Amino acid sequence: MKIGLFIPCYVNAIFPQVGVASYQLLKKLGLDVDYPIDQTCCGQPMANAGFEDEAKKLAMRFESQFEKYDYIVGPSASCVSFVKENYPRVLKKEKHLCESIGKIYDICEFIHDVVKPNSLNASFPHKVSIHNSCHGVRELFLSTPSEMNIPYNNKLRNLLNLVNDIEIFEPKHIDECCGFGGMFAVEEQAVSTAMGRDKVKDHMSTGAEYITGADGSCMMHMKGVIDREKWPIKTIHVVEILNSEG
Amino acid sequence: MSTAHSKAAEKFLKNSQQAEWHNETLWMVRAKRDKLSKQVPEWEELRNNAEALKLYSSSHWVELLTEFEKNAIANGAVVHWAKDAQEYREIVYQLLSERNVKNFVKSKSMLSEECELDDYLIERGIDTVETDLGECILQLMKLPPSHIVLPAIHIKREQVGELFEEKLNTEKGNFDPTYLTHQARKYLRQIFLNADASMTGGNFAVASTGEVVVCTNEGNADMGTAATDFHIAAFGLDKIVPDRESLGVFTRLLARSATGQPITSYTAHYSKPKKNGEFHIIIVDNGRSEILGNEEHRKVLNCIRCGACMNTCPVYRRSGGYSYSYFIPGPIGINLGMAHAPNKHAGNLSACSLCLSCSMVCPAKVDLGEQIYKWRQKLDELGESNTTKKILSKGMKLVMDNPALFNAALWAAPMVNKMPRFMVYNKLNAWGEGRDLPQFASESFNSMWKRNKVQLNDNKKDNE
Secondary structure, three states, X not given: OXXXXXXXHHHHHHOXXXXXXXXXXXXXXXXXXXXXXXXXXXXXXXXXXXXXXHHHHHHHHHHHHOXXXXXXXXXXXXXXXXXXXXXXXXXXXXXXXXXXXXXXXXXXXXXXXXXXXXXXXXXXXXXXXXXXXXXXXXXXXXEOOOOOOXXXXXXHHHHHOOOEOOEEEOOOOOXXXXXXXXXXXXXXXXXXXXXXXXXXXXXXXXXXXEEEEOEHHHHHHHHHHHHHHXXXXXXXXXXXXXXXXX | OOOHHHHHHHHHHHOHHHHHHHHHHHHHHHHHHHHHHOOOOOHHHHHHHHHHHHHHHHOOHHHHHHHHHHHHHHHOOEEEEEOXXXXXXXXXXXXXXXXXXXXXXXXXXXXXXXXXXXXXXXXXXXXXXXXXXXXXXXXXXXXXXXXXXXXXXOOOHHHHHHHHHHHHOOOOOOOOHHHHXXXXXXXXXXXXXXXXXXXXXXXEEEOOOOEEEEEEOOOHHHHHHHHOOEEEEEEEHHHEEOOHHHHHHHHHHHHXXXXXXXXXXXXEEEOOOOOOOEEEEEEEOOOHHHHHOOOOOHHHHHOOOOOHHHHHOHHHHOXXXXXOOOOOOHHHHHHHHHHHXXXXXXXXXXXXXXXXXXXXXXXXXXXXXXXXXXXHHHXXXXXXXXXXXXXHHHHHHHHHOOHHHHHHHHHHOHHHHOOOHHHHOOOOOOHXXXXXXXXXXXXXXXXXXXXXXXXXXXXXXXXX
């Protein structure tokens, strides 16, 4: 199977190491991975701000970039779910049938559901608190939404359980929003910051050294709070942990 | 780039102690709801049934509402139809003035808030008293509700104590909740005894029996209707349910979702007038049939007004009911405000991080978050879009549509890291008010890939 690596714009610019870890992890798992160059953005920032039409051309470009791959895999649950949830409708306006939705996965979802490794040969001797991000939880079901009455499962936890020497925690408000929300973070800066502070404090109360999750954008937001407050906790993408040396 | 909501929210958060209390108190209600809902094994099935029943009922208003009317008339009730708030107010006023009613008691009805009934009647000389404790406190304070189920949730007991000292002559400085509740009860008891007529809303209207079902915890609706011989019940078109069996689905969901109780203390079925009394029912449209015609948004009519979406909403909890321009706040209020008067309430649309907790918590599966996203797409068309946001989005599109420009931006971005702090952190940077900015990496992933650094790393490891 041929995998096209999807590196969202902010990962490209701010967290390239997450892209590197994603590529390496998939390679370690023995997969055929390629990075179609000239990717830019999925269009979510504009669309969430109310300008979905600005994403039409980006969606068309995305489709052609990943046309030749069996799977599209990216280290950002929110961007992946944006493509999944909205591209079919956006592309319908262009009279184009969306092909990406059937084959796009968040990288954790992909490893958990498709690759299904029994071991990872990774080690991370630290306490981590899982950040169950909104779109990862409520659109991709990476973990069971806390609102629902079905047995709890958490794909990130299942994967992290394969890592040696790690201690895993989850915050009390297990999947409450960190307040990022794209343009929301600036348009509603006061509420957004309050949400970010509460979320980081909740993660810290677990005793964790790291906040980890499948969405770098949430991590970016919480890091903004942590750096401002100089709080004793760090952020790390879950892929970096899964790719850590055993 | 701030909106009407974000400005009000910022003000609310200034009182950090009160804001924190508000957030935690409402989260406790959400937690109670979680606990109770998880005691019902078929909870998700109930939600599916509620959704299906509401969609069925909404698409059969004509049949179900005429069936309701026929049965209600057969029970001895008088049925009125009001196309809008004005007609509703006029019908109520006419009924009361014809019978020379001076003292009118009401139990909680969000429809009467929507149609601004109380002031209309009071201006015309009818003493109209809200008898739900929360609503009663707010009426004495001359304030609107800040939550649909817990209307006075934002008021602390000290404020209630001071209000009662002034209005009800209670002991000075006694803020004991039990004492204050007893005093309110004494005050309301006199009002009930002197009342000439009573009014209730309706949580549900059962087509097959012609009953109006009212769910309360305080029993004030029952006190009012028991103390008077003249009862008016009013509800919106969307309250109709086919039969008692379907009603059971909703009564199982309502209180668990609203307050984390298995059922409300009182669930009254009103079907016929008292002996020598009168029972009038007003069925109100006030924009509902227009919402039904709006394919993208008709599902808001599924709402059973439980308030669970408010309790779970991280924005509502941290901004309070008064930060929204519509009289119903939170996710459902954002949507109902837009459905009723989009230009008036567009300023609420920013109050959502699209976390979608509301959609997941809703017992009737209203797609609240998804609908807010859809409304945002209409802002430009409505002439309500924010210029900065528009320029940002267009600018972003320009860069993202063009890989060469994107790569140039990736190359240039790290320079921002080195800019002096005063140039980056100032009034123009809303992010920077309470958070540090992310640092751009010294080399982007694209550049690393092009220079074979990603692949090389990997090969190096393979060789080791």
